[in-house]
Amino acid sequence: MPDVAVKNLRKDFGGLTVLxxxxxxxxxxxxxxxxxxxxxxKSTTLSCLAGLxxxxxxxxxxxxxxxxxxxxxxxxxxxxxxLGMVFQSYALWPHMTLAENLAMPLNIRKVSKAEQKTxxxxxxxxxxxxxxxxxxxxxxxxxxxxxxxxxxxxxxxPKVLLLDEPLSNLDAKLREQARVWLKRLQxxxxxxxxxxxxxQEEALAMSDRIAVMSNGHMLQVAPPHEIYERPATAEVAAxxxxxxxxxxxxxxxxxxxxxxxxxxxxxxxNVAVSDDAATGDLVTVAFRPEKVFLTxxxxxxxxxxxxxxxxxxxxxxxxxxYEYDLKYGSKTLLxxxxxxxxxxxxxxxxxxxxxxxxxxxxVVSKDVAELMAVTH
Amino acid sequence: xTTIPETRPAAQATVPxxxxxxxxxxxxxxxxxxxxxxxxxxxxxxxxxxxxVVPTLYQSVLDRPLYEEGGLxxxxxxxxxxxxxxxxxVALNTILFAVMTTVMTLLIAVxxxxxxxxxxxxxxxxxxxAMQWPFFISSLILGFGWITMYGPAGFASVEVRRVLxxxxxxxxxxxxxxxxxxxxxxxxxxxxxANALRNSDASLEGAAQTVGAGxxxxxxxxxxxxxxxxxxxxxxxxxxxxxETLSIPLLYGQPVDITVFATFLYKNxxxxxxxxxxxxxxxxxxxxxxxxxxxAVQAKLLKDARRFVSVRGKATRPRxxxxxxxxxxxxxxxxxxxxxxxxxxxxGLVMRSFTKIFTPLQNPLLSLTMGNYQRIFEFPAYVGxxxxxxxxxxxxxxxxxxxxxxxxxxxxxxxxxxxxxxEYLALAPQAMPGLIIGIGLFWAFAFLPFNMGSLLQGTIxxxxxxxxxxxxxxxxxxxxxxxxxxxxxxxNAARVNGADWLKMFLRILVKLLxxxxxxxxxxxxxxxxxxxxxxxxxxxxxxxxxGTTMLELWVQGNTGSVAALATIQIxxxxxxxxxxxxxxxxxxxx
Numbered sequence: 001m002p003d004v005a006v007k008n009l010r011k012d013f014g015g016l017t018v019l020x021x022x023x024x025x026x027x028x029x030x031x032x033x034x035x036x037x038x039x040x041x042k043s044t045t046l047s048c049l050a051g052l053x054x055x056x057x058x059x060x061x062x063x064x065x066x067x068x069x070x071x072x073x074x075x076x077x078x079x080x081x082x083l084g085m086v087f088q089s090y091a092l093w094p095h096m097t098l099a100e101n102l103a104m105p106l107n108i109r110k111v112s113k114a115e116q117k118t119x120x121x122x123x124x125x126x127x128x129x130x131x132x133x134x135x136x137x138x139x140x141x142x143x144x145x146x147x148x149x150x151x152x153x154x155x156x157x158p159k160v161l162l163l164d165e166p167l168s169n170l171d172a173k174l175r176e177q178a179r180v181w182l183k184r185l186q187x188x189x190x191x192x193x194x195x196x197x198x199x200q201e202e203a204l205a206m207s208d209r210i211a212v213m214s215n216g217h218m219l220q221v222a223p224p225h226e227i228y229e230r231p232a233t234a235e236v237a238a239x240x241x242x243x244x245x246x247x248x249x250x251x252x253x254x255x256x257x258x259x260x261x262x263x264x265x266x267x268x269x270n271v272a273v274s275d276d277a278a279t280g281d282l283v284t285v286a287f288r289p290e291k292v293f294l295t296x297x298x299x300x301x302x303x304x305x306x307x308x309x310x311x312x313x314x315x316x317x318x319x320x321x322y323e324y325d326l327k328y329g330s331k332t333l334l335x336x337x338x339x340x341x342x343x344x345x346x347x348x349x350x351x352x353x354x355x356x357x358x359x360x361x362x363v364v365s366k367d368v369a370e371l372m373a374v375t376h
Numbered sequence: 377x378t379t380i381p382e383t384r385p386a387a388q389a390t391v392p393x394x395x396x397x398x399x400x401x402x403x404x405x406x407x408x409x410x411x412x413x414x415x416x417x418x419x420x421x422x423x424x425x426x427x428x429v430v431p432t433l434y435q436s437v438l439d440r441p442l443y444e445e446g447g448l449x450x451x452x453x454x455x456x457x458x459x460x461x462x463x464x465x466v467a468l469n470t471i472l473f474a475v476m477t478t479v480m481t482l483l484i485a486v487x488x489x490x491x492x493x494x495x496x497x498x499x500x501x502x503x504x505x506a507m508q509w510p511f512f513i514s515s516l517i518l519g520f521g522w523i524t525m526y527g528p529a530g531f532a533s534v535e536v537r538r539v540l541x542x543x544x545x546x547x548x549x550x551x552x553x554x555x556x557x558x559x560x561x562x563x564x565x566x567x568x569x570a571n572a573l574r575n576s577d578a579s580l581e582g583a584a585q586t587v588g589a590g591x592x593x594x595x596x597x598x599x600x601x602x603x604x605x606x607x608x609x610x611x612x613x614x615x616x617x618x619x620e621t622l623s624i625p626l627l628y629g630q631p632v633d634i635t636v637f638a639t640f641l642y643k644n645x646x647x648x649x650x651x652x653x654x655x656x657x658x659x660x661x662x663x664x665x666x667x668x669x670x671x672a673v674q675a676k677l678l679k680d681a682r683r684f685v686s687v688r689g690k691a692t693r694p695r696x697x698x699x700x701x702x703x704x705x706x707x708x709x710x711x712x713x714x715x716x717x718x719x720x721x722x723x724g725l726v727m728r729s730f731t732k733i734f735t736p737l738q739n740p741l742l743s744l745t746m747g748n749y750q751r752i753f754e755f756p757a758y759v760g761x762x763x764x765x766x767x768x769x770x771x772x773x774x775x776x777x778x779x780x781x782x783x784x785x786x787x788x789x790x791x792x793x794x795x796x797x798x799e800y801l802a803l804a805p806q807a808m809p810g811l812i813i814g815i816g817l818f819w820a821f822a823f824l825p826f827n828m829g830s831l832l833q834g835t836i837x838x839x840x841x842x843x844x845x846x847x848x849x850x851x852x853x854x855x856x857x858x859x860x861x862x863x864x865x866x867x868n869a870a871r872v873n874g875a876d877w878l879k880m881f882l883r884i885l886v887k888l889l890x891x892x893x894x895x896x897x898x899x900x901x902x903x904x905x906x907x908x909x910x911x912x913x914x915x916x917x918x919x920x921x922x923g924t925t926m927l928e929l930w931v932q933g934n935t936g937s938v939a940a941l942a943t944i945q946i947x948x949x950x951x952x953x954x955x956x957x958x959x960x961x962x963x964x965x966x
Contacts (some may be wrong), residue, residue, distance in 0.1 A: 050867050077408075078871040079879075082398035091869035104883065105873035109396045152873070156396040162872075182673075197588045 003028055003112060004049070004160055007056035011044050011216075020216045021058070027208075028195065031186055033195040034196040035203040036213035037239065041198045043164060045213070049194060050162055062159055079108075084153030084191075085162040088169065090145045092137035097150050098124065099133040099176065105156045123155040124148075126185070143174050150182070154189070161186070161193045167202065168209050168256030179205055200240050214234050233357035234284050243286045243343050244333045247360060250281040259359070260285060262308075264329025269306045271357050282360035291354035294324065294346045304352040308333075311345050388923025401876045410877035414792040417782050421801040424845055432664065435657030441824040442653070454655035456572035457662070461655055463640070470619055473550050474556075477618040480613050481565050486607060486712055487570035489648045491706040494599060495591075496696040498707065506714045507566050513625030513722065513948050514622040514906035515560040516923055517942040520930070521721025522556050523627060524728050524939065531724055535736040540657065548632045557624050559717040561617060565610035572600070572606040578875040581697075591697040609677045617672035620663070620809030622909050623661060627930070638819070638909075641811045644783075644882065646912060658925045660812045671807040686924050722946065729939035748936035750770075757917065758937075761925035761943060767904060768839050768921060773901040780851035781893055785885055788859050789867055802852040804846045810909030811843050816911045834916035840908030847903040851896045859885070891960065898956040905949055 004026040011019040019041045026032040034042035036335035047053035049060060051067065055294050059069040061082075067076045092101055102120045104217055111119065124130040129148035146166055146298035153161060167175045167182070183206045197203055201208050204224040211221040212235075231237035234245065248260040251268060258277045261268045262285070271285065294312075301307055310333060317323075324341045326333040326348060335348060382479030401408050407415075432440060436454070438447040455462045491497055491749050510518065525532045537543045578604075585592045612818060629639055637659070640661065645656050692938050699706065722828040728734040732743040754757040786792055805813070811818040817838065832838045862885065870880040908923020915924055922945045929938045 026954040048873050050868070052871065077401075078868070079874045080398045080400060080870070081878045082396075082874070083872060085869065087865040087869055090864050091863065091865035091889075092867060093869070093884055104870070104875070106396070108399050108874040108879065110399075111396060154870075156874070157394065304461055337922065 003063060004032075005059075005269055005285055006045075006049070006248055007059045009045065009048060009060065010055065010056045011041075012046065012056045015359065018216050019048075019055070022213075022216075022218050023058075023372050024211055024218065024221055026192060029190045029192055030202075031183070031193045031206060031208045032212045033197060033203045033207035034213055035197060035210050035239075037198055039215075039366070040213040041109055041216040042198075042213050044216075046164055046194060046196045049160075050083055051076060051081050052323050064161045068168060072374075077254070082156075082158050083160050084158035085150045086146070086164065086166045087155050088165045090137075090166075090169075092148055092152070094137055097134050097136055098129065098140075101137070102152050103127065105152070109156060111156075111194055119155055123151040126154070127151045135147040143178065143285050146161045146170060146178070150185075152327060154191075162283060163193065163195045164195050168199070169198070173372075175202075182206070204240070209300070214239070229333065231356065232284075234286060234361040234363045237286045237288075237358070238363040241289075242289055242334060244327070245363060246285045246331065246333075248283050248285050250279055250283055252279055253277040253281075260357070264331050265308070267308065268306075271355050272352060279359070284358045284360050284363070286348050286356045286358060287354045289323070289334040290321075291333055291337060292350045294335060294337055294339075294342055296351055297345065297347055299347070301347070301349045302351060306350040306355060307350070308348040308350070311347065312346050315340065315342070322328075393860075399874050400471045401658070408485070410790070410881075411792070413782070413878060414786055414790060414795075417779075417786050418794055418798050420779070421783060421798060422653075424848075425801050425804045427820040427841075428813045428845070429664070429821035432657055432660045432812060432816040434823075435653055435819055436661040436879075438652065441536065442819055450654075454662075455659035457655050457658045461640075461644070461659075463659065463662075466635050466637060466640045468628070469634055470551065473554055473625065473636055474615050474618040476551060476554035477557045477561065477928045478615045479687050480554055480780070482607060484562040484717075485559060485565035485610070486569055486603065486714065489566050489573060490595065490599060490603070491699075491703075491710065493570050493573040493952045494595075494697055495703060495706065497699075497710075498723070501708075502709050503572070503714070506710075507570075508563055509714070510560055510718050512902055512906075512953065513560075513718070513924065513946060514559065514610045514623070514908070515621065516627075516723060516906075516926065517725065517907065517945065518560050519556060519624045519627040520926070520935075520938055520942055521725040524734065524935070525724040527719050530737055530914070531734055532720070533705070538736070543550045548616045548628050548634075550634060553624050553628045553634070554618075556628070556671075557618055557621060559713070564617075564719075565614055566606075568606040568610040568613075569603055572603060578872065584953060590877055591699060594697060605677070609674065610749075612670055612674045612677060616667055616674070616807075619670070620667060622809075622912075626927075638811055641815065642912065645811075646817055649704060656815060660815060663809060664807070664812060666806040667809060671803075674806075675803075686687065722851045726943050726946075727941045728936060729943045732936070748940035751934075751937050752940055757926055758941070760918065761922050762919040762941075762948075764839070764919055765922040765945070766834060767836060768843055769901045769904040771940050772840045772844045772847065772904045774852050775840070775891055776847050776900045776904075777896040779844075779854075780802060780848060780855050780896055781886075781889060784852055785881055785889075786858050788856065789864070789881075789885070803849045806849040808845070810842075810846055810907065811912065813845055814910035814913035817910070819841050834914075834919060836919050839911050839913045839919050839921065842914050843904045843907045846907055846910065848899045850903055851900045854899050855889065855894045858889060858895075862888050894956070894960055898953060901952055904951055905945065905952075 006025070007023050009019055009022045010017065022041070022045060034045055036042045041326070044053060044184075048068070049053045051174055055068060055070070055076055057070040059071070060067045062081075065073055067081055070075060085216070092102070096104070099120050102123055103116055106116045106119060120133065122135055127150055129144060129147055129151065131194065132140065137148065140148065146169070149166065167178050170178055179202055195206065204227070207224055209221060209223050210227050212219045212227060214235050219236050220227060222232075223266070228240055231240060237243045238245070239248060247263045249263070250258050251261050252259045253273070256272055256273050258273045259268050260283060262269055277283070295301060297309075308328060310328040312324055313327050313332070314325045315322055316325075317340065321331070321336045321338055324335045324342065326335055328348070333348065378831045401621070404412065429782070435442045437449050437451065439452065440447050440449045446526070488507060490499055492507065497503070524530055526545070527533060528543075530547075533543050547556070581594050581598055584598050619637060622642060625634070626642060629635060635643065639658060641656065641663075645651050685797045708952070724734070729741055729748050730744055731740045732745050732747065733739055740870070783798050783802045787795045787802070792798070800952050809919065818833070821833040821838065823829065850946060866884055866888070867880055870884050871877070906923075909919055911919070911924050912927075915921065922941055926938045927940050928942070
């Protein structure tokens with residue numbers, strides 16, 4: 001199965017650019033996820049791949065076949081692309097039985113009746129629904145419908161499988177199971193898959209690589225582990241998992257280290273930086289709540305760790321851990337801990353490898369910021 | 377049934393799977409077959425809509441009938457229209473009539489909608505259905521019925537005069553005309569208000585209740601303000617409909633010489649020995665301008681009104697308000713409308729059709745006769761008009777509904793560059809009064825080169841085109857919500873699976889739209905059954921329909937046979953709607 005190559009894909013809607021020159025390549029057999037909040041352009045990207053939207057400019061190719069190329073004015077309509085797609089609403093045709101739903105793409109491809117029968121049976125069998133072939137979609141549960149939709153997308157062995165939030169309509173427990181099952185099916189078939197979701201857990205669990213999107217830009221394309229551990233931008237850090245952000249200013253930078261003064265408290269911290277930071281740069285310091293720990297004042301801490309003095313405001317017990325809200329200046333910081341019952345003034349210890357430094361960015365939404373602001 | 381099956385061992389993964397390449401669709405000059413359908417749709421619609429308009433515009437600035445040689449451009453027609461033809465007073469009458477009709481329609485419809493939908497009066501369901509009855513009866517028949525009962529020599533009038541010594545009303549006046557028209561148009565305004573009330577979010581009222589508002593407070597502060605958009609919209613609609621209506625102004629206004637737009641066209645185009653086409657064209661253009669303007673306002677209002685829809689799809693059951701003793705007033709009010717407005721006139725008309733003389737001075741049961749029906753079935757021309765009506769409504773319903781389905785789907789579900797134009801074209805006949813469609817098509821046929829028009833002129837096809845054009849907007853309007861309800865992902869799934877647009881349309885949408893298509897056919901049948909005004913100019917002796925025949929018999933003073941024909945038309949409509957209702961009901965249960 002071939003690679004999918006997308007170059008400089010751009011889409012304008014009535015003067016508004018929803019996709020800014022996006023480029024990426026999906027490797028043969030890869031499970032590639034487009035992840036981002038609603039309106040980030042992930043669905044538009046998928047629609048452009050499917051041919052349901054015509055991009056304003058850019059090119060898309062699957063293997064040697066060019067599907068879209070603005071320089072040669074080529075646009076292959078969706079029906080001639082031979083892709084498989086599962087829609088968020090499953091889009092099963094309500095007036096046809098499951099077998100008829102699956103037969104439609106085969107009829108169009110003029111597959112003989114006998115062969116159709118085997119193909120339909122195999123495809124339904126693969127999703128465990130062969131015994132329901134003559135039911136109508138509305139007689140099935142949501143989970144079953146979703147699997148039929150997948151069977152329909154696979155029955156004609158398409159070149160690429162496109163999945164548009166296929167699990168978002170399932171209830172939470174089922175969704176987790178379906179995720180594992182779908183991932184296994186995909187790797188068995190070895191079919192190149194493009195998956196669109198706004199659910200970061202889903203993306204992390206299933207993907208070979210994730211493309212994080214925001215406002216029509218691709219922020220980072222990397223394997224799940226790298227996305228979580230080394231977010232390329234503050235936005236990625238904010239969107240994937242939870243992060244604390246503190247604004248600061250670089251007061252001195254030397255080699256691989258920088259000293260940053262935090263706005264909230266005036267405290268200065270030393271941070272390792274990979275690329276050049278200059279004195280006076282406005283920055284945002286980020287760290288994840290589960291990477292840090294709390295100690296009493298006076299306890300010993302690693303030499304290169306950052307230590308912040310804060311006060312515990314509230315404790316929430318969420319089962320597997322305690323979540324503490326700390327007051328740090330006028331900001332609220334979130335910290336996970338396995339120890340309960342801490343109160344009052346504490347020291348927040350951030351190990352050096354847990355800290356990341358980004359150019360100053362406004363990543364917390366206004367609603368959240370208002371709730372997090374400490375007022376007296 | 378929500379367990380996840382084990383996936384099979386990965387045997388297939390290693391075996392190279394067979395390829396089923398995507399289909400290739402043929403293209404003609406770079407356009408695929410779906411494009412050809414799009415273009416065919418827009419061309420057919422444009423031809424149909426422009427056919428009556430262009431010749432009318434042309435005639436209005438021409439100094440002689442447009443089929444005569446050597447015509448010169450002139451503005452004289454318009455000057456003469458206002459100086460000689462007394463068009464000013466006609467315009468004044470029309471506006472007065474339209475304003476009174478609109479006010480009366482709203483006075484009937486708005487309280488009725490509130491009471492029926494939102495209060496706990498007894499018999500709500502029945503009254504809700506009864507409000508729709510007048511829709512199925514043409515305003516021509518309603519007019520006949522009113523004259524039969526309440527006209528100067530009507531059954532009720534004679535009785536009242538006998539008791540009181542005088543008649544406290546006069547039907548043959550502008551207010552009389554407006555009242556009858558209002559009864560005929562009230563169902564439309566009712567429908568808009570009732571829908572708005574049904575769709576509104578009941579929790580808004582709940583919220584008012586929690587802060588201590590009583591039923592009248594809720595009515596005044598929550599429900600009535602919510603009704604503003606449908607009230608504004610339906611008043612514009614009713615206003616424009618009463619500007620173009622012919623039936624009642626013709627029946628009531630002719631004898632006492634009150635002329636409005638439609639009767640002006642009727643008189644000048646049909647009744648004069650030597651019709652002045654220039655004046656006819658100029659008057660048509662002015663009326664068209666007014667109706668186009670009104671329809672444009674409607675479209676704008678409707679767009680804004682959609683913003684007021686508070687909740688979609690979520691089933692919140694509206695709580696019914698308790699009005700106390702006032703509810704009996706409301707019930708009386710509705711009963712009066714249904715009984716006096718529609719039921720008595722129609723029953724009177726039916727009675728009239730079975731009697732020789734219909735007057736309270738003599739027991740009608742003593743003069744029972746089948747003679748009125750006999751006369752109709754004796755003359756082939758009259759039987760022919762019934763047959764023509766059936767053919768026109770039947771064939772027209774199918775053709776118009778097919779055209780409407782294609783037009784709706786292309787305009788809502790394609791990427792055709794001019795899909796918006798298709799929608800405008802399909803809705804444009806809303807702004808075209810029936811008489812003007814008749815006159816315009818008549819001229820268009822006369823104007824066609826190589827005498828092609830004679831192929832259509834005077835045939836039943838001319839009638840089908842004229843009536844069909846009038847029915848197209850309602851067919852479009854009834855199918856369009858059904859299309860919007862079908863998720864677009866169903867189309868997209870078919871496209872990705874390998875169906876081009878046309879195949880997607882034929883295999884997916886056509887099947888899913890069948891119920892809406894049937895409903896549109898029923899609606900179109902009823903509309904075309906009631907229609908007659910384009911046939912006044914387009915019809916010939918062989919192609920008369922029930923409506924035109926009734927008018928002819930009325931002019932001859934043959935009211936018994938008019939009543940008989942009217943009864944026949946009501947029966948046809950009732951039977952058809954009844955059968956259609958049963959058929960579609962059976963389908964839903966299956």
